[in-house]
Amino acid sequence: MKVLIYSAKEYEIPFLDNANKSGHKVTYTEDALDTDTAIQAMGYKAVSIFSGDDASSIVLEKLWNLGVRYITLRSAGHNNIRIKTAKYLGFQVANVPEYSPHAIAEHATALLLAFNRKIVLAHSQVIRYNFSQKGLMGSNLHGKTVGIIGTGKIGSIMVKIMHGFGCKVLACDLKPDADLVELCGVTYGTMDQVLKKSDVVSLHIPLTYDNYYLIDRKKLALMKPRAILINTARGAIVDTRALIDTLQKKEIAGYCTDVIEKEKGTFFKDHSNEGIENQQLKILLALPNVLLTPHQAYMTPEALSGIAATTFKNIDDWVSGTVCKNELGSEWVLS
Numbered sequence: 001m002k003v004l005i006y007s008a009k010e011y012e013i014p015f016l017d018n019a020n021k022s023g024h025k026v027t028y029t030e031d032a033l034d035t036d037t038a039i040q041a042m043g044y045k046a047v048s049i050f051s052g053d054d055a056s057s058i059v060l061e062k063l064w065n066l067g068v069r070y071i072t073l074r075s076a077g078h079n080n081i082r083i084k085t086a087k088y089l090g091f092q093v094a095n096v097p098e099y100s101p102h103a104i105a106e107h108a109t110a111l112l113l114a115f116n117r118k119i120v121l122a123h124s125q126v127i128r129y130n131f132s133q134k135g136l137m138g139s140n141l142h143g144k145t146v147g148i149i150g151t152g153k154i155g156s157i158m159v160k161i162m163h164g165f166g167c168k169v170l171a172c173d174l175k176p177d178a179d180l181v182e183l184c185g186v187t188y189g190t191m192d193q194v195l196k197k198s199d200v201v202s203l204h205i206p207l208t209y210d211n212y213y214l215i216d217r218k219k220l221a222l223m224k225p226r227a228i229l230i231n232t233a234r235g236a237i238v239d240t241r242a243l244i245d246t247l248q249k250k251e252i253a254g255y256c257t258d259v260i261e262k263e264k265g266t267f268f269k270d271h272s273n274e275g276i277e278n279q280q281l282k283i284l285l286a287l288p289n290v291l292l293t294p295h296q297a298y299m300t301p302e303a304l305s306g307i308a309a310t311t312f313k314n315i316d317d318w319v320s321g322t323v324c325k326n327e328l329g330s331e332w333v334l335s
């Protein structure tokens with residue numbers, strides 16, 4: 001099958017090439033899918049997109065009219081594709097529901113440790129030969145209460161890591177995991193209870209219609225003034241405007257994030273010469289109590305080879321007519 005891979009990053013191409021065992025005719029483009037770049041899919045039956053691509057209804061209609069029939073996402077999250085429209089048009093759509101959840105949970109832990117122990121500040125000072133310890137005080141994680149919002153594939157690994165640090169783990173999930181209660185002594189509660197009692201809160205839920213701005217002004221107000229909020233899930237789970245107010249008033253200790261509300265057009269590119277337009281991101285970056293990475297939590301060889309293998313497995317299944325177990329949106333198929 002002829003496959004166009006949008007938003008192809010130089011570092012992932014070797015993993016994708018290696019996983020293309022069936023010899024599909026693959027073309028890579030650095031461009032993200034949007035209304036302007038959809039035209040590049042002319043002549044391709046399948047496209048693969050990433051989390052920053054725009055597969056809204058208007059883009060999907062363009063792709064369909066160009067002859068595209070299959071869309072495989074190289075991500076677990078699928079908030080950037082309008083599944084209902086895709087299924088209405090007749091697309092087959094699949095994602096990569098699981099690829100090394102350890103990569104994401106370990107990155108959340110790295111953000112927490114770096115922020116808590118002032119690693120970025122210390123490094124920026126020592127490279128200027130400033131070995132003073134002023135401002136470098138952190139605190140032990142051992143004995144602290146960590147709240148995990150969403151204990152699915154990634155959140156459950158985060159629970160185990162935090163349990164290993166000797167933290168008391170609270171959690172909330174629509175479907176509590178009895179194994180985590182037994183193995184790690186997790187106490188499940190409501191989201192409000194978890195937010196009120198935790199010293200650290202880590203988000204591991206998908207961005208869905210219901211979860212949009214789930215962490216709003218009211219929820220942020222429940223958190224302890226010394227609490228750290230970690231987000232490796234999706235930016236729009238948190239109301240950025242309310243978050244900025246909360247951080248500016250120092251009503252929580254800090255925000256460590258790998259994701260922002262509007263990544264498209266800013267993330268995944270070097271803007272160091274021309275600067276950025278996103279005003280909220282500018283404010284966040286200027287705050288001393290924010291630690292931000294550019295959606296890199298999945299960037300490990302283990303995760304990238306998992307993403308590549310599943311992407312081509314999805315395409316192979318479609319070509320062979322086998323049921324694709326990662327198919328999305330069956331609830332929208334008209335009978």
Ligand code: NAI
Nearest residue numbers: 077150151152153154155173174204205206232233297298
């Ligand atoms: P998952 O589907 O295994 O787990 C999500 C859990 O959240 C489920 O147990 C679900 O019941 C729970 N949940 C959903 N809404 C909830 C709510 N309102 N309240 C309480 N619990 C709720 O998903 P997984 O694999 O753990 O991934 C989570 C998210 O992480 C993805 O949807 C994606 O957006 C993000 N992600 C970020 C990456 C990065 O590079 N920063 C890479 C991979 C995933």
